[in-house]
Amino acid sequence: MNYNYLSLRYFIEVATYLNFSHAAQKLHISQPGLSQQINALEKELGVKLFHRSTRMVSLTPEGEYLFKNLSPALEIIERTITELKEEGAVPKTTIRIATVPSAASNKVPFLIQKLKEEHPMIEFYIKETTSVHAIELVQKNEYHLAFIRTPIDLKHTIQKPLDWMEFTKHPLQAALSCDHPYADQDEIDLLELKNETFLHYDAKHSPSLYFLLEHACLTAGFIPKTIGSGPEILTIANLISNGIGITLLPQDMLELLQSYRIKAISLKNLSLLSSISVVWNSANVPVIVEDAIRILDEMMK
Incomplete structure (x- = not known):
């Protein structure tokens, strides 16, 4: 040749x-x-x-x-x-990941484990933050990947040169203390919870979860009474466990809270779904990021 x-x-x-x-x-x-x-x-x-x-x-x-x-x-x-x-020498393989807490607890550890198998000398930096901030960090090329709660208007929020991959969707469920009067039920009409006090989400930093809770309650026929908004997932878990309000959470987030005294209850006649997506800047894709995207794509399949 x-x-x-x-x-x-x-x-x-x-x-x-x-x-x-x-x-x-x-x-x-x-x-x-x-x-x-x-x-x-x-x-x-x-x-x-x-x-x-x-x-x-x-x-x-x-x-x-x-x-x-x-x-x-x-x-x-x-x-x-x-x-x-x-x-001037063999470059260090480094990946920076910004992530919401729910993804940090499952998808990120899996990804790092697989990357270490292919790149034993890999260094990684993980920043737990909100979906909005994680996207900003990738836009500025300060971080390589952002694991976010998928926005409702995904195509409007994630615009070129950003690209994304969406993972499995999970249903929204009610999260109640194990001591709650309805805790013995496996399914409930959300309207039955209209007099409850809800722990809400910050509309700016967690727009997807904020929208889902609002939309679910309005669809059920009521405006939720809220006691507070914006706490992190572990704070929410402790508040619910102690009977200080209830909330709605995607099933994948609730699965992370099994060690808490929280009962997850399916919602009757209401099918709202939520997912995690990974976002990257397609205008700047180092080899390590290409490998990460391939691993995540294989995980999806």
């Missing part, structure tokens, strides 16, 4: 722009020189990579196949070389 890295790099640029003139400018070579490199690569491979006319350039099926499979590999090669030059 006589083709080299440069000829493959030239192919990637032409395939990206589908314009020999633009690709030549990007590569700082002459257009005839670029055409000669592509012709030589096509001759070496024994296939035609581009359809060329005076008005347009397009990929052949073989060209599309090569571009799809070659592009990620070359990106990894170039990123690895850049990191090595910048560090």
